[in-house]
Amino acid sequence: MAVLGVGIDAIEIDRFAAALARRPRLAERCFTESEATYCQSRRFPPQHFAARFAAKEAVGKALGVGMTRWREVEVIRGRGAPTIALHGRYAERGAQLGVTEVHVSLTHSKGLAMAAATIIDD
Secondary structure, three states, rough: OOOEEEEEEEEEEHHHHHHHHHHOOOHHOOOOOOOOHHHHHOOOEEEEEEEEHHHHHHHHHHHHHOOHHHHHHEEEOOOOEEEEEHHHHHHHHHHHOOOOOOEEEEEOEEEEEEEEEEEEEE
């Protein structure tokens, strides 16, 4: 098993909340339906949207392609740690690199949401 890439990103929650308020379609453009449903079910949705946005950025950096197609990197929330599902161009890039797993860690404080992603092969 080898680490193929690492990415990290941080988002100011207040700035992201303001962006969501200014552009209501931002959430629809950047998040899958299940991501949006999860975030909207929380007490302060912008903090959860910001953490997922940071996760998408971190995964794009780990893959070495950045982020342009936001819904193609999906944060899956189940029991325990969140996982990542790659779709479209990001799944193709992962296959090119031989990615077998994407690990992600999300965190947030009162003002900042952060994520780190590590991509590995077998």
